Amino acid sequence: MVDQFRDWEQNRHTYAKAWKEKTGGKVVGYFCTYVPEEILYAANILPVRILGGHEPQDVSEAHIFGMFCPFCRDCLAQGLKGKYDYLDGIMIAQSCLHIRQAYTSWIKHIPLDFQYYLPMPNNVQSPHAVTFLTGELKAFKAALEKWLGKEIGNEDIHAGIKLMNESRRLMHQLYEYKKKENPLISGEETMEIAISQQLVDKKEHIQVLIQLLEKLKTGSGAKNTGTRLMLLGSENDDIQFVQMVESVDGTIVIEDHCIGTRYFWNNVEEVSSDPLSLIAKRYVERPACPSKDWMDRSRVDHIIKLAKDYDVKGAIVIQQKFCDPHELDIPAITKELNNAGIKTLFLEFDVTVPIGQFKIRVEAFLEMLQEEDLFV
């Protein structure tokens, strides 16, 4: 049912190269989902999120001190190994200190025609964040125009907004199916769709997703009857891990990750006003990365609501090793989940995960949750 998405996820570089050849367009790699893809699509650029390879590597050690997260080191390694040799440009929207090192090392050691550091505000709860970001988006648009040698008009940006909104709206439709009892789509399948959403041309992704939604409407697909689980925490595109969880009778029905819900949860308002300020508002108001979730903890209520809406029985809290922003949120979130009656299992992730050990821990966690059902 998700073969096309899986193919895109597994052959992301082949896809991007073919896209370039087919369209003659430019490809920009990006770090962090605060990058406003609407503007890149408005300029007919394919945005591709830089992700890790989940293989041990030895090329990033000289560039990033080992106390920073394995994800940022893995991302840089992909660049140093030439996996992204088709990129025309690279950019980042300001988020955590870890991932920005992948960007800053990249621009020095793998120079490209276009590079951009977008100072996305951290104080997203400030009344001045939208105005500030709007100004920064104007500067970003101007930099793109200079690079491309053409103007990006408001109608182009509105088209970019419409495309991104459609992609996000369809993901919401998909996730509605995950609310149902014994959902027809698994966590692993969902992750394939979510990862590929950040890799391929949204127009193509939308078409295939519409076909999938049609199938789901008719009730086709295998039922996932495992214990309903939530996944949350640091960046996570570890499909092998999700497959393992679902192989031992868990079903991941919802997550709070930047691959997945944090990426697509809210839309840009489609009204006829300055499109850049509308985009700015969307990114300021989206479910926050922990690095921006202050002074109020907006993530806690959001996560509890997700857990309730999706009727989860337990939550697996994962953290990329050394991920300070999540380390600063996990105790508060775990406490509130437990207060809401949702048990948690904490696991620390690296580039590769010890799947055997984790399997034992996940099985024990599921047994604990299932026993509770037994004695209710």
Next chain:
Amino acid sequence: MKIPTYKTEQLKCWNKAKEIRNDFYKNYANAHENGGLRWAGGAWSFGAIPAGLGDDIYPITGEPYGASIAFDKELSLRCLEAVEKRGYARDLCSYMRNYWGSVILDEYAFGGKFPKPDFIWQDHICCSHAKWYQVASELEGGIPTFCIDVAVGPYTEVTDNRIEYVVNQMHDGIEWLEKTTGRKYDDEKLIEAVHNECRSTSVWAEICELNKAVPAPLDEKSMFSLYVLGTLEKHSKKVADFYEELLDEVKYRVENQIAAVKHERCRLMSDTQPPWGFLKVFRYLEKFGAVSVGSLYTFGLIGVWEVKEDGSWGPRTTPKQKGIKIENRDQALRILTDWNLSKPEWQHFYSPHLKSDMMTRIAKEWKLNGIMLHYNRGCEGLSIGIAENRLALIDEGYPVMTFEGNMGDEREFDEAQTGSRIDSFMETLGLEMIE
């Protein structure tokens, strides 16, 4: 190699520096006795702004407080373990963990119970900054907190939009301070504090500039005890005046070739905060005739610099020196923003390459023979990009030694291994221990 011998003597104003530091912690603890207020925040927070609430507003800045705890190994260990028991990871900022531990244990490093702040006034450039005080507030059962985001990009790319964002938050902050404390805000006090901050941070840079002299009048271990005053109250008249006094004394030392290290024959710099419980590694260097003359950290954590007409690095010219009269609140806040955004230690948050350029400049202008980089597991903010700095300095032809450690968690510092690394480094520099 001929071993030089210089005159050396203790700093005359040393005890005064200690007194200012002790008073700072005492005043914070005793603030309520005379109806004053206490606030907590980071060493980089805009302390000049709460100064507009009155002369009886006493801060405690988290990083130097965390370092003070680290210096007391027994207390530090108890603090760190108390934090771990609450479920926080041990690879988080060790200053922050020492601070939280002090709150959890309700023990003030300078005696008595931890004095709860009346409000929190923070700024944010590192991922841990705002979150530090989000948790601190929770641990204390809720403290009114305001935080200003200053992560708007490097000073070389500053724009009106970026200045405006910071200034607008500051204006909101002043309204918030009035509302939170019930006090009326005094713009004249703000203006005075802004002038003092510009003066103290520029004069500190001037003091560091004097260390270009051979022999160096100051060694970095001593500088740690002096720069710290700027991390406590850089906006205060007391600190600005002290730095002027120190400047005169350091000028005298340069004129009279009074060295920090008697047999100076090798000049080094370090990077990031030192392992506070093990400052003796700097004394160990002296046995080889090596002196660490500073670092971007000691020069630029609070020091504010500019490129002078001859292309060299020197203290940034203050608004007063330029003849600028600050007339109102908005102008004061704009000057404060612009001044701080140019701070050297804020630039590497956006690019290690900017930091490498500054380090290379220091290596050249301060006539260095080698560099010791502390790969500091305790601070993600200052260790960011350090591996790229190493590569860049090697490219520039400087011998670079690295050692891993932690500024505030002694469990992550291997003293014997660091000693062995220093031995090897000295050997590569052709230095033997001086009898």
